[in-house]
Amino acid sequence: MLYFSKFRIISVILISLFFILIASSNLFKFENNLLNKKINLGLDLQGGSYLLLEIDNNPVIEQKIQNLSITIRNYFKDKNIRIKNLKILGQKLSFSVDENFKQTVLDTFNDKESELNPYYPRFKSHQLDIIEENNIFFVNYSTQGIVKLKTSSQDQALEIVRRRIDEIGTNEPNILKRGNDRILVELPGLDDPMRIKSLLGKTANLTFRFVTNNDQDSFGAEKLSYEDGSEEDALVSKRIILSGDNLLDAQPRMDSETNETVVTFTLDRVGAKRFGKATSTGIGKQLAIVLDGKIISAPVIRDTIASGSGQISGGFTFQSATDLALLLRSGALPAPLNIIEERTVGPDLGQDSINAGMIALAIGFVLVIIFIFVKYKVFGLITNITLILNLFLLIGILTIFEATLTLPGIAGIILTVGMAVDANVLIFERIKEELKNEKNNLIAFDSGYTKSRTAILDANITTLLAAIILFFMGSGPIKGFSLTLGIGIFTTLFSVYFIARLLTVLYVYRNKEKEGLI
Amino acid sequence: MIAFNKYYNQFNILSISLVVISLFLLTFKGLNFGIDFKGGTLIELRSTDSKINVSSLRDNLNSMNLGDVSVKNFGNETDFLIKFEINNNKNIIEEIKVNLDKSFGNTFDFRRVENVGPKVSAELLKSGVIAIAVALTLMLIYIWIRFEWQFSLGAILALFHDVLVTLGLFSLLGLEINLSIIAAVLTIVGYSMNDTVVIFDRVRENLRKYSDIKIYDLTNISINETLSRTLITSITTLLALLSIFFFGGEILKGFSLAMIFGVIFGTYSSIYIANTVLVRLRVSQKTVLREDESI
Numbered sequence: 034m035l036y037f038s039k040f041r042i043i044s045v046i047l048i049s050l051f052f053i054l055i056a057s058s059n060l061f062k063f064e065n066n067l068l069n070k071k072i073n074l075g076l077d078l079q080g081g082s083y084l085l086l087e088i089d090n091n092p093v094i095e096q097k098i099q100n101l102s103i104t105i106r107n108y109f110k111d112k113n114i115r116i117k118n119l120k121i122l123g124q125k126l127s128f129s130v131d132e133n134f135k136q137t138v139l140d141t142f143n144d145k146e147s148e149l150n151p152y153y154p155r156f157k158s159h160q161l162d163i164i165e166e167n168n169i170f171f172v173n174y175s176t177q178g179i180v181k182l183k184t185s186s187q188d189q190a191l192e193i194v195r196r197r198i199d200e201i202g203t204n205e206p207n208i209l210k211r212g213n214d215r216i217l218v219e220l221p222g223l224d225d226p227m228r229i230k231s232l233l234g235k236t237a238n239l240t241f242r243f244v245t246n247n248d249q250d251s252f253g254a255e256k257l258s259y260e261d262g263s264e265e266d267a268l269v270s271k272r273i274i275l276s277g278d279n280l281l282d283a284q285p286r287m288d289s290e291t292n293e294t295v296v297t298f299t300l301d302r303v304g305a306k307r308f309g310k311a312t313s314t315g316i317g318k319q320l321a322i323v324l325d326g327k328i329i330s331a332p333v334i335r336d337t338i339a340s341g342s343g344q345i346s347g348g349f350t351f352q353s354a355t356d357l358a359l360l361l362r363s364g365a366l367p368a369p370l371n372i373i374e375e376r377t378v379g380p381d382l383g384q385d386s387i388n389a390g391m392i393a394l395a396i397g398f399v400l401v402i403i404f405i406f407v408k409y410k411v412f413g414l415i416t417n418i419t420l421i422l423n424l425f426l427l428i429g430i431l432t433i434f435e436a437t438l439t440l441p442g443i444a445g446i447i448l449t450v451g452m453a454v455d456a457n458v459l460i461f462e463r464i465k466e467e468l469k470n471e472k473n474n475l476i477a478f479d480s481g482y483t484k485s486r487t488a489i490l491d492a493n494i495t496t497l498l499a500a501i502i503l504f505f506m507g508s509g510p511i512k513g514f515s516l517t518l519g520i521g522i523f524t525t526l527f528s529v530y531f532i533a534r535l536l537t538v539l540y541v542y543r544n545k546e547k548e549g550l551i
Numbered sequence: 552m553i554a555f556n557k558y559y560n561q562f563n564i565l566s567i568s569l570v571v572i573s574l575f576l577l578t579f580k581g582l583n584f585g586i587d588f589k590g591g592t593l594i595e596l597r598s599t600d601s602k603i604n605v606s607s608l609r610d611n612l613n614s615m616n617l618g619d620v621s622v623k624n625f626g627n628e629t630d631f632l633i634k635f636e637i638n639n640n641k642n643i644i645e646e647i648k649v650n651l652d653k654s655f656g657n658t659f660d661f662r663r664v665e666n667v668g669p670k671v672s673a674e675l676l677k678s679g680v681i682a683i684a685v686a687l688t689l690m691l692i693y694i695w696i697r698f699e700w701q702f703s704l705g706a707i708l709a710l711f712h713d714v715l716v717t718l719g720l721f722s723l724l725g726l727e728i729n730l731s732i733i734a735a736v737l738t739i740v741g742y743s744m745n746d747t748v749v750i751f752d753r754v755r756e757n758l759r760k761y762s763d764i765k766i767y768d769l770t771n772i773s774i775n776e777t778l779s780r781t782l783i784t785s786i787t788t789l790l791a792l793l794s795i796f797f798f799g800g801e802i803l804k805g806f807s808l809a810m811i812f813g814v815i816f817g818t819y820s821s822i823y824i825a826n827t828v829l830v831r832l833r834v835s836q837k838t839v840l841r842e843d844e845s846i
C-alpha cells in the first residue's frame with residue numbers, strides 16, 4: 034500500500050490541478066470551451082418558479098365519447114343496422130340492436146382490422162372495450178385506449194404550454210413531461226409567476242357562435258354568462274361558426290375610433306370563407322365571441338366581412354388584450370390544466386440562501402480543519418490538504434457535468450466535509466494501534482492502510498446506498514442533496530487513497546526512523 | 552479502557568423505554584406534517600415596516616377565511632412564515648397580496664410561495680415512506696451479505712431505534728416534518744449503519760483473534776479500540792452540522808437539527824444497541840468461523 038510509481042505521482046498531481054482549474058472556472062471566465070463550464074444554481078438558489086401541471090382529461094374523454102356516439106350510429110347505418118337507445122353515460126355509452134345483429138356488432142368491435150375500434154398489437158388491446166349486459170351494449174375506452182388518449186393530449190398540451198411560455202419570453206424555461214398526464218415547468222429567475230399561472234390556467238378555447246332567442250335551434254343552444262358580468266346571460270347556439278383553430282394571428286391594438294383596446298385577428302382561408310358567409314347571412318344578428326364558456330362580447334353584425342380579419346372588443350385593458358392575443362396565437366389546450374404544485378422563490382431569498390450556505394460551509398470547514406490539526410498535527414495537515422483538494426474535486430465534478438446545485442446540495446457538501454475525514458481517521462487510528470506492536474514505521478503504516486480498508490469501504494457503501502435512494506425518490510432540491518453527498522463519497526475515497534496516501538508516503542519515507550510518528 | 556459493558560442492561564432499558572415512548576408519541580400525538588405531506592400553502596414574507604407583528608398579520612389573514620392559519624416569525628422580526636390549509640381558490644395568493652397591500656401599504660415582499668395540492672402531498676408522503684423502507688431494506692440486505700445474521704439483527708435494531716427515536720423527538724417537540732426531514736432520516740440511516748459496521752468489523756476481527764474472551768468483554772474491547780475514531784468522526788460531523796444549523800439559514804434548520812439528533816443517537820446505538828444484541832445472542836468465535844467454512 035505504500036508504493037507509488039512516478040507515473041502515479043504525476044497523474045495524481047495532474048488530476049488535482051485539473052480539478053482545481055475546473056472548479057475555479059465558476060469564479061473566472063475562461064475562453065476555452067472545455068473550461069467554460071459552470072455549476073447551475075437550482076431554483077431555490079437563483080430564484081424562480083416550479084409549477085407542476087396536471088391535465089384534466091375527463092372533459093376530453095367525455096367529448097370523445099360524444100363524438101363516438103355519432104360515429105357508431107353512422108357506421109352501422111351504412112351496414113343497415115339500426116342502433117337503438119343510444120345513451121351517453123359520462124365516460125361510457127350504451128345502445129342496443131336487434132337480436133339478430135348482436136353478433137355482428139360484437140364481431141365488428143373485436144375485429145383486429147376494425148376501423149371503428151383500432152387494435153394496438155403491441156399492447157394486445159383494442160381502443161374500446163365492449164360488454165353486453167341484458168341485451169344492452171356498454172362501450173368505454175380500454176385501459177390502453179385511455180393511455181393513448183392521455184399521451185396524445187399530453188403531447189398537445191406540452192406544445193401549447195411551450196408556445197405560451199416562449200411568447201412571454203422568460204429565460205431558459207424547462208418544460209418536461211411527468212407521467213402521462215402531467216407537465217413540469219421550471220422558470221428560473223421568474224419573480225412573480227402570477228401572469229404565467231393565469232395564462233397556463235386558461236384553456237383558451239375560442240368560438241364564434243350566434244346568439245339565438247329560442248332553444249329550438251337545430252344544433253341546440255346553451256345559456257352562457259358574460260366574462261365581465263356586464264350584461265345578462267345570453268342564449269347561444271351550439272353551432273360553431275369559427276373556432277380558435279381558424280386563427281392565423283392575433284394582436285392587441287388601440288382602436289383609433291373608439292379609443293378602446295381591442296384584439297385584432299386574421300383568419301385562415303377556410304375561416305375567412307366561413308366568416309364571410311356567416312356575416313353576410315347574419316346581418317342584424319348578434320355574433321357571440323365565447324372564450325372557455327364565457328362570452329367576451331357579442332357585437333351585432335352590421336356588414337359582411339370578407340377580408341378574413343376582424344377585431345374583438347370587450348372592455349380590455351392593454352394587459353388583458355395582450356394576454357388574450359397571446360393565448361389565441363399559441364392555440365387552445367386540449368384539456369384544462371390544473372396547477373397541483375407550485376414552489377416559487379424570490380431572487381433575494383435565493384441570494385440570502387447562497388450567502389448563508391457559503392458562510393456555513395466556510396465555518397464548518399474551518400472548525401473541522403482546526404479540530405483535525407489539533408488532533409493529528411502533521412497528519413492533520415495532510416488530512417486537511419486532502420480535505421481542501423476533496424472540495425475542489427467535488428466542485429470540479431459538479432462543474433464538469435454542469436450539475437444543479439441546490440440549498441440542500443450545499444448542505445450535502447458541508448456534510449461531506451464533516452464525514453470525509455472519517456476515512457483518514459480510520460486509517461490513522463489503525464496505524465496508531467499497529468505501532469503499539471510494530472516498531473518499523475513502514476510496516477505499521479502499510480498494515481494500517483490494509484487493515485482499515487474493509488471498514489472504510491463498508492462505511493462509504495452504506496452512505497452511498499442512502500444517497501442513491503434519495504436520488505431516485507427525491508425531487509428537486511433533495512435530489513441536489515443526494516447528488517453532492519453521493520459524488521462526495523467518490524471524491525473522498527479518491528482523495529484519501531491517492532492524495533492523502535501519497536502525502537503520507539512521502540512523509541513516512543523521510544521519517545522512517547522517527548518514533549511516535551503519529 | 553472504559554467499561555461500556557457495565558451499563559449494557561441499564562442502557563438497553565433506556566433504549567427500550569425511548570422506543571416505547573416514541574411509538575406512543577407517534578401514535579397518539581402524531582407528527583407535525585408540513586405542507587409537503589399535508590397539502591396547503593406556505594408564504595414567506597419580508598416586511599419593510601418593523602411595526603407589523605405576528606398578531607396584526609394574523610388578525611388580518613383571519614378575516615380572509617383561510618381556515619386554519621399559522622403565522623410566525625421566521626428567523627427575525629421582519630420575516631414571517633404563513634401557512635394555511637388546502638384552499639380551492641386558484642387566485643388565493645394574489646388575493647392575499649391585494650389584501651395585505653390594502654391593510655398595511657405596500658410593505659411586503661413575497662420571498663417564497665409554496666403550494667402543494669392534496670394529490671401531490673399524498674404522493675410525496677407515499678414516496679417518502681417508500682424511500683425510508685427501501686433504505687432500511689437495502690441496508691438489511693447489505694449487512695446480511697457482509698455479516699452473520701446476529702450482526703445484521705443488531706445493526707437493523709440500531710437503525711430502527713435511531714429512526715424511531717429521532718421521529719419521536721420531532722413529535723415531542725412538535726417540529727415540522729417536510730421533504731428535507733426525510734432526506735435527513737435517510738442520511739441518518741446511512742450514518743448509523745456506517746458507525747455500527749465499523750465497530751462490527753472490529754468485533755469480528757477480534758472474534759477470530761481471541762478464542763478465550765467472552766463476547767461480553769470482547770465487544771467492550773472492540774468499542775474501546777474504535778472509540779477514538781467514533782468520537783472524532785462524530786465530532787467533525789457534528790461541527791459541520793452545527794455550522795449548518797447556526798449559519799445555514801432558516802430553511803436548513805429542521806434538516807440540520809434532525810441530523811444532529813440522528814448522529815448522536817446513531818453513535819449511541821452503535822455502542823449500546825448493536826453490541827448488546829451480539830451479547831444477548833451469545834455470539835462466539837464459532838459464529839464467525841462457521842461462516843468462514845461455509846464460504
